[in-house]
Amino acid sequence: MEYAKRYPMIAKRQLILIKEAQGLEKKFDELSEYVLKPQKQSVVVFCYKNKSFDKRNKLYKATLKSGIVFESKSLYDNQVINWISNKLNLEKMQFEPKAVQILAEYLGSDLGRISQEIKKLKIINSDIITPLIIEQYIGYSKDFNNFELINAIGEKNIDSSYRIALYMSRNSNQHPLVVTISSIFNFFNRLLKYHVLKDKSKTATILGINPYFIKDFEIASKNYSIKNCSDCIDLLAKADLKSKGIIGVNNNHKAILIDLLNGIYNN
Template sequence: MDQVIQITKDIKAGTIAPVYFLMGEEPYYIDKLSEFIEKNILTEEEKSFNQMVLYGRDVSMQEIISNAKRFPLMAERQVIIVKEAQELIRTIDQLDDYLEHLQPTTVLVFCYKYKTLDKRKKVYKNIQKKGVLYESKKLREYQIEAWLKRVISGKGYTIEPKASAMLVEFLGTDLSKIANELDKLTIILPKGSAITAEVVEHNIGISKDFNNFEMIKAIVDRDQLKAYKIAHYFAQNSKNNPLVLTLGLVYSYFSKLLLYHGLKDKSPANVVKNLKISQYGLKDYEIGFKNYPMRKVSQIISILKDIDLKNKGVGASALPQGDLLKEMLAKIFN
């Protein structure tokens, strides 16, 4: 994120590199940076003759280099953006020749999604030396809350921790999907509003009471009535609440709770660091520590593995997901 901010600041200040190589598993910031370059380096009048967008599946490296070597028309620079540049993986090394003899009036941008260049290669080192190389890494689930807060704050809104958790559970860690949903909410809500669990429920269609976030909370609190109500809801809506997702999240919680038991230093900062959780999730581990001794946690992890095998039909005919979910709860609360 810091590098993204620095790249945009440099461009605004007129410090523009001849090559931008945007690569990595997370496409969100690759798209954002390429859009920023597309909109901000040339004026609208200059774009007609001096800005082009190419696609890696449709062009060769030689064609890209040929275009990059030409001079701008009635402008200081030309901008060439190569989207889906990962399609050029077999010939990307040909960029070396161009890097050795750069056209200083060309801004060449590669959007190399879902992959990264081999850091040992000459082309990687040359891009670092002559231009800007940015790697967009996937955020972990525990990092999403801070990212959400930062994005929402930049738009002039706030978001409740539960609303954040609901969005991550429903949308995963795909930043583009989350950003699209946030854009919808900010259109509806007045500036300065708080995005609450109720707002998410009414506008995105995620139940604030019947979701995996609430299921785990009910298990942590040993609230059997609430847990079985959610299990019943999941059984009636299995398409939107697959057992495999619930098992994965419950397993993740108890695996981290086992680590929590083993920590000598249970200070908040150390727990957050070692368990890789958000500050907001800390309370669930403090409560779980009291409600589930280490031996019981180990048993639960074995139970979850067994339920997962049954769900896959291993050793027996596949049982209805609702029945397996209830069996899971019965054994956890036993």
């Protein structure tokens, strides 16, 4: 805490970041003494990474009394698309809604990684971010991914869905089965909500989607009844158990995905 006790050379205050603060637990008693009587000219920030601040220790209690405790929680999967859209808007980057969907699917909820990829896309200085640009500069196939698989399923484009599924099963490292099953489940879960929604003008809000994709659910609702959706969700639950080795014998990526599609189209 020697730096915190010094006076700044030029500015009125100095900022001191203590990274990986969770590794300083042996010094928490000493640090808590400073926190209870801090120097006004210093702003001290304790950064915890991949670990919660233990509310039982002295440092937490001292910080709560004399400062501010801020917890940045991970986003849920259904919040990532809005976060990416807002980030692109802040960067004043134009984008296609489909491109945002692909980014969210490929990068998941790792905001650090998403930010790095957005920086990469900004350097390109393209007029608009499209799926093709993502394929060229990030390396994710614009034609063979969960987003396109779900589109094919929704449209009952059988040939396309099997072709995408076979490609993804051959590239399982880039397309984990658990993510694919989760994505298809989310689709049918939303489609169920769409079926029972009386006021279709609220579709985007209730389903948590960009209005651009409402037409996809309009099409899918004609291909899958409420009962079809319920049956598909049951099939997905079984596929999930197979992927985890809980049931079934032939539990490889290809067999599970093809069996799932067979069930979806034959229920």
